[in-house]
Amino acid sequence: MDKKTVEQDLLDIFSRKEEVKIDEDLSTYTFTHTGGKADLFVTPSTYEEVGQLIAYAYKKEMPVTYLGRGSNLIVRDGGIRGLVIHCGRMNQITSAGESIIAQSGASIIDVSRFALAHERTGLEFACGIPGSVGGALYMNAGAYGGETADVLRQAVVVDAKGKILTLCGDELDMGYRHSAISKKGYLALEGTFHLKKGDPKKIKAEMDRLTALRELKQPLEYPSCGSVFKRPPGYFAGKLIQDSGLQGTRIGGVEVSKKHAGFMVNVDHGTASDYIRLIKHVQQTVKKKFGVDLETEVKIIGEKLQE
Template sequence: MTLNQWELDLAQWVPAHNIKRNESLKKYTMTKLGGKADLFVLPETEEQAAAVVKYAHEHQIPLLMLGNGSNMVVRDGGIRGIVLHFSLLNEVRIEGNTIIVQSGALIKEVSKMAAAQCLTGFEFACGIPGSIGGAMAMNAGAYGGEVKDIVTSCTLLTPEGEQIILTNEQLELSYRKSIIAKNGYYVLSATFELTHGDQQEIDAKIADLTHQRESKQPLEYPSAGSVFKRPPGYFAGKLIQDSDLQGKGVGGAEVSTKHAGFIINKDNASATDYIETIKMVQKVVKEKFNVDLEMEVKIVGED
């Protein structure tokens, strides 16, 4: 099947103006890196999303779901097949202490909406840059809180395009892991249960976490956020710092001098620069401390 045929077929379900050929992915990733997608599709409804997933499965077309692109590095050669972007699926409903959120909504915005309704439990996410879909897939967390602490259920698409609902327990959420990532599911929406709190305390906590993030993280540069998972018994950033790697890198990519756990796109880096800098950090830390740094970010696409 040709790209032409994919485009024609998908236009049965998704508006034609939401199907783009050879779309650069740089503007959809937090690193501002990456090549082009063969076909870039923006569904407007969950039904449209399901139709695209089902079509890709039936015709054995590679399919990648892209959220806010915060924990992903797209290689310079781009993505073959279809990239499904859920940014238009961003509805948020608040019913009492319950929040139902579609996959494309940004988790930090949901955190702020919860706070505005005097709901507590979501403050930890006020600075996480990802989408709800990505946050669910990797059980996003920060400052002592995690998605698994507040989610009650999640509506998903299987790789075959069938819709299922899993409870908190069935999601198998642990440190940066879930059954979503394990089984290749696509997140449509998630339901969170919060508690009513004190407005001043909620606002103060968000202000404090925002200050911590802004003062410690290199937000002035594009990056994939925290690159490595926390190794048992260590902190990745401390190991990298103690390896004298801050300020070092390959090409336009560099280990941040502000926070060693971040690799920044400092000067028009390529995805290859960024990936080679990750490898360099892993190699040096292994040699110096005999610790294997496992990536938190996902690398996708072709060289």
């Protein structure tokens, strides 16, 4: 792939040159502060631009990767080949009757705050989730007993050929940490959340309570990829890791959090390779001690660093 040729083709789609970058460092776009470079990095502003980008990539048989806020993500140190689409510019949040419509690049925390300002209840659980709306739709993000599926009415997505679709109800196929969006490889563009009228004082009190819990239990003082493992049936991942004596275990600059064993934190210039090696070590140790397979919740993408 000739990056300069592709760059010029992409500039024909965009009106702003700054939206197309070559060899962009992805470590600045992930919560772990790790990751290699993207061959081509684009930040579209409209759904039409996204559709054109994906249609172009499909025609050229070019791999495409979608990147949100990078909160539950590890990008390998070798970076990402092909085209990386970052939706951060598409971040509008609006209200329509009992619904709130949020673009995929908006922070789900900001959507929960918008709901509070409009006296709508149902998104309190999301007040501490650091990801984007797109990420929340992709993995059916949840916390403290609530999840995206509880309030999501419909989603606007784009498929692998650049066609824009609207998914509703059962078409969304929302389950524990998965959705039709992730299963079919769609890119989420927008979510419509149906929320009930609520007492703003009670809504704020619940958000304050959940925020305090998060600050008390989670290692927010360090870069991390959030909750590393899914909850195994009948167990809690953090408890299994803690009971395996793994808290404080470090590989390179990455450590199993001493504050919450379900998190891994970048304490000293860690790399994506450090994260991946530590994840494998934890999985092997828990399997040996308890016979339980820990499945990653964090998404790991990109290429290994070439020696």
